[in-house]
Amino acid sequence: MTYDALKKSLWMYASGPDDDVVVSSRIRLARNIAHIPFPEAASDEHMAQVLALVAQAQNNDAMQQFPTQWLSLSELDAVQLHLLIEKHVISPQLAQCSEHSAVMLSEDESLSVMVNEEDHLRMQVLLPGLQLHEAWRQAYALDEALESTLDFAFHDQLGYLTSCLTNVGTGIRASVMLHLPGLALKKRIHDVIESVTQIGLVVRGLYGEGTDAKGNLYQVSNQMTLGKREEDIIDHLQNVVRQIVDHEKLSRSQLIHDTPAALADRLWRSFGALAHAHIMTSKEATEKLSDLRFGIDIGLIDPPPKRPMNELLVMTQPGFLQMQFGDEMSPMHRDVYRAKLLREALADR
Amino acid sequence: MTYDALKKSLWMYASGPDDDVVVSSRIRLARNIAHIPFPEAASDEHMAQVLALVAQAQNNDAMQQFPTQWLSLSELDAVQLHLLIEKHVISPQLAQCSEHSAVMLSEDESLSVMVNEEDHLRMQVLLPGLQLHEAWRQAYALDEALESTLDFAFHDQLGYLTSCLTNVGTGIRASVMLHLPGLALKKRIHDVIESVTQIGLVVRGLYGEGTDAKGNLYQVSNQMTLGKREEDIIDHLQNVVRQIVDHEKLSRSQLIHDTPAALADRLWRSFGALAHAHIMTSKEATEKLSDLRFGIDIGLIDPPPKRPMNELLVMTQPGFLQMQFGDEMSPMHRDVYRAKLLREALADR
Numbered sequence: 001m002t003y004d005a006l007k008k009s010l011w012m013y014a015s016g017p018d019d020d021v022v023v024s025s026r027i028r029l030a031r032n033i034a035h036i037p038f039p040e041a042a043s044d045e046h047m048a049q050v051l052a053l054v055a056q057a058q059n060n061d062a063m064q065q066f067p068t069q070w071l072s073l074s075e076l077d078a079v080q081l082h083l084l085i086e087k088h089v090i091s092p093q094l095a096q097c098s099e100h101s102a103v104m105l106s107e108d109e110s111l112s113v114m115v116n117e118e119d120h121l122r123m124q125v126l127l128p129g130l131q132l133h134e135a136w137r138q139a140y141a142l143d144e145a146l147e148s149t150l151d152f153a154f155h156d157q158l159g160y161l162t163s164c165l166t167n168v169g170t171g172i173r174a175s176v177m178l179h180l181p182g183l184a185l186k187k188r189i190h191d192v193i194e195s196v197t198q199i200g201l202v203v204r205g206l207y208g209e210g211t212d213a214k215g216n217l218y219q220v221s222n223q224m225t226l227g228k229r230e231e232d233i234i235d236h237l238q239n240v241v242r243q244i245v246d247h248e249k250l251s252r253s254q255l256i257h258d259t260p261a262a263l264a265d266r267l268w269r270s271f272g273a274l275a276h277a278h279i280m281t282s283k284e285a286t287e288k289l290s291d292l293r294f295g296i297d298i299g300l301i302d303p304p305p306k307r308p309m310n311e312l313l314v315m316t317q318p319g320f321l322q323m324q325f326g327d328e329m330s331p332m333h334r335d336v337y338r339a340k341l342l343r344e345a346l347a348d349r
Numbered sequence: 350m351t352y353d354a355l356k357k358s359l360w361m362y363a364s365g366p367d368d369d370v371v372v373s374s375r376i377r378l379a380r381n382i383a384h385i386p387f388p389e390a391a392s393d394e395h396m397a398q399v400l401a402l403v404a405q406a407q408n409n410d411a412m413q414q415f416p417t418q419w420l421s422l423s424e425l426d427a428v429q430l431h432l433l434i435e436k437h438v439i440s441p442q443l444a445q446c447s448e449h450s451a452v453m454l455s456e457d458e459s460l461s462v463m464v465n466e467e468d469h470l471r472m473q474v475l476l477p478g479l480q481l482h483e484a485w486r487q488a489y490a491l492d493e494a495l496e497s498t499l500d501f502a503f504h505d506q507l508g509y510l511t512s513c514l515t516n517v518g519t520g521i522r523a524s525v526m527l528h529l530p531g532l533a534l535k536k537r538i539h540d541v542i543e544s545v546t547q548i549g550l551v552v553r554g555l556y557g558e559g560t561d562a563k564g565n566l567y568q569v570s571n572q573m574t575l576g577k578r579e580e581d582i583i584d585h586l587q588n589v590v591r592q593i594v595d596h597e598k599l600s601r602s603q604l605i606h607d608t609p610a611a612l613a614d615r616l617w618r619s620f621g622a623l624a625h626a627h628i629m630t631s632k633e634a635t636e637k638l639s640d641l642r643f644g645i646d647i648g649l650i651d652p653p654p655k656r657p658m659n660e661l662l663v664m665t666q667p668g669f670l671q672m673q674f675g676d677e678m679s680p681m682h683r684d685v686y687r688a689k690l691l692r693e694a695l696a697d698r
Contacts, residue, residue, distance in 0.1 A: 261627050261628055261681075261685050262628065264627040265626055265627035265628040265688070268625040268626060268627055269621075269622055269625060269626050271621075271625055272618075272620075272621030272622050272624060272625035272626070273618055273621050273622075275621060275625075276617040276618055276620055276621030276624075277614055277617065277618050277621070278610050278611075278613040278614035278617055279610055279611065279614040332610075336610050339614070
C-alpha cells in the first residue's frame with residue numbers, strides 16, 4: 001500500500017484542551033512477541049516472522065474497531081520516511097532499520113503501530129492538546145485488541161519485557177509536546193526543566209531523544225515504567241504538565257502586562273519576516289513560527305493565518321520540502337522555497 | 350504669520366528626472382547687504398536693519414513673480430523649527446540663531462530665502478530629481494528680483510562678498526541629494542566618495558555639514574565658488590552626478606542579476622519590519638526606508654506604498670513626531686509612535 005504523504009494528521013489540525021500550550025499528547029506502549037528474540041538480536045527470519053504475525057493480528061476481530069493501513073517501510077522513499085518522522089507518526093529509529101520494518105496507521109494518523117523498531121511493536125496514540133487520559137484509553141484498547149491474537153512477552157513479577165530496560169514493566173511512555181515561549185522569554189525555562197528532571201521526568205526537543213528544543217517546543221515524558229501502574233504514571237505526568245502550563249500562562253500574562261510594546265514588536269516582526277522573507281533557513285522558520293504561534297495564542301496576531309501553525313511547522317521542515325521537489329533540492333533552494341511557502345501561507349491572512 | 354507645518358514641500362511629492370537615484374537638486378546663493386557687518390559681527394540693530402530691508406524687498410515689483418510668506422523664526426516653536434530643517438527648507442544653523450532670523454518661503458517650499466544665517470541672505474531653490482539647471486534658472490531670477498531693490502556687497506575682482514571665504518565669488522552652492530543603496534551594497538560607496546572628493550566636490554550626509562550619511566543618502570556639492578562661472582560650476586556637478594547615477598544603476602543591475610534572491614530577501618524583510626514592527630528607532634527607520642525606496646525604484650516592491658518615500662522619511666524624523674505629540678514625548682514613546690505611523694502608512698499598500 002502506498003502512503004499519501006499529504007494526508008492530514010489529527011494532532012496537526014484538530015484542537016484540544018489547553019492547546020495554546022500543549023501541542024499534543026502521546027501514549028506509546030512497547031510490546032514484544034513471546035519466544036522471538038528482540039529486534040536487536042533478531043535474524044532476518046525472526047523479523048519476517050514478527051511482520052507476518054502482526055499483519056495477521058491487524059485483521060483479527062478485535063482490531064476491526066481500529067481500521068489501519070499497513071505500510072512496509074522498505075517501499076517508502078527517503079522523503080516519505082522523513083515526512084512521517086516530521087509528522088511524529090514514526091520515530092527516526094524506525095526509519096533507520098526500514099528493511100524489515102512496517103507501520104500500521106489509522107486514517108487520521110492518531111493511531112500507529114511501529115513494527116520492528118527497538119521492540120517488536122510500539123503502539124502510539126497521538127492526540128491534540130492535553131489528552132493523556134483519552135490517549136491512554138485508546139492505547140489500552142488497541143493493546144487489548146492486538147493481544148487478543150498475539151502472545152506478548154510478559155513476566156509475572158516484572159511485567160512486559162522490552163528491549164531497553166527502562167521500558168520493562170508497563171512498557172508505557174506518556175509524553176506531551178509543550179510550547180513554552182513565555183517561560184523562554186522570561187528566562188525561566190532552564191529552572192523548569194531542572195525541576196521537571198528532578199522529579200523523574202525527561203525533557204527533550206522537538207524530534208525526541210538527542211534533539212534540541214527548537215522553536216521553544218519541549219517533549220516531557222515519564223522515565224520509569226517499572227513498578228508503577230499506568231494510571232499513576234499518567235496522573236503524575238498530567239499533574240506536572242498542569243503546573244508547567246500554569247507557569248507558562250503566568251509568564252505570558254507578565255510579558256503582556258509588563259512589556260506590551262516589546263512583546264508586540266518581537267512577535268509582529270517575526271510575522272513580518274515570515275510573511276515577506278525570500279530566503280529562510282529551517283532554524284529561523286522554526287524560531288519565528290514559535291513567535292507567530294505565541295502571538296496567535298495570546299490573541300495579539302488577529303486574525304490568525306488560515307493555515308494551522310502545526311501545518312506551517314511541518315511543511316517548513318526539510319522532508320516536506322524535499323517531497324515537493326525531490327532529492328535534487330540544494331539547501332539554498334530549500335531556503336528559497338521555504339520562504340515562498342511561508343509567504344503564500346501568510347498572504348491570505 | 351504662522352507656519353502650517355503639514356504643508357507639502359514640492360521636492361517631497363513631485364517627480365523629477367532620474368529621481369530613482371537623485372532625490373533632489375538644490376541651488377543656494379549667499380548674499381550680503383553692502384555696508385552692514387556680516388551676521389557674525391553684526392549687532393542686534395544691524396540684524397534688525399537687515400530684516401527690515403529684506404522684508405521691504407519681498408514686496409518690490411520684481412518679487413511679485415515669487416509670492417512668498419514671511420516667517421520670523423522667533424515666532425516658531427522648537428518643533429516647527431525642527432520640522433523645517435527635516436524638510437530641508439532651512440538649515441540647522443539658521444534655527445540656532447532664531448532670535449533675529451527669518452525665512453521667506455514660497456507656497457510649495459521650493460523657493461526660500463533665509464535671513465541672518467551665516468550671511469544676510471541665503472536664497473535656496475530645491476527641486477525634485479536631477480534639475481540643477483532649472484534650479485539655477487529660478488535662483489538667478491530670484492537673485493535678480495531681490496537685487497532690484499537691495500544693494501548686495503560686491504567686489505569687482507572677487508565677486509559677491511560672503512561671511513565664509515569658501516563662498517566668496519559667485520556665492521553659489523549647487524548640491525544634489527543622492528540615494529545610493531546599490532553602491533553601498535556592492536561596497537563601492539567609499540571609492541565613489543573618494544573620487545568625488547578628489548575632483549573638488551564635497552560629500553555630506555542627509556542633513557548637511559557634519560551629519561552622517563544615514564539611509565544611503567548623500568549630498569554632493571561644489572566646494573569652490575571663486576573664479577568660476579556659475580554655469581561651469583553647475584555643469585561640472587551635473588556631469589559628475591551623471592556618472593555617479595550611471596555607477597549606481599550599474600550596481601543595481603548587478604545585484605538584481607547576480608543575487609536576486611538575496612536582494613529580494615533583504616528589501617522585503619525591511620518592508621516586513623517597517624510594516625509590522627511596534628518599536629522603531631529613527632536610525633532603523635531611515636535604514637529600512639532606504640531599502641524600501643530601493644525596492645520600489647527597481648520595481649521589486651510593487652505596488653509601492655501610497656505614501657511617497659520622502660514623506661515617510663521626513664515623518665519618521667524626531668521633529669515631525671514631536672509636532673504630533675509636543676515636547677513631552679520620550680524617546681521610547683517616539684519609537685513606538687514612529688512604528689505606528691509606519692504600520693499605518695504601509696497597511697494600505
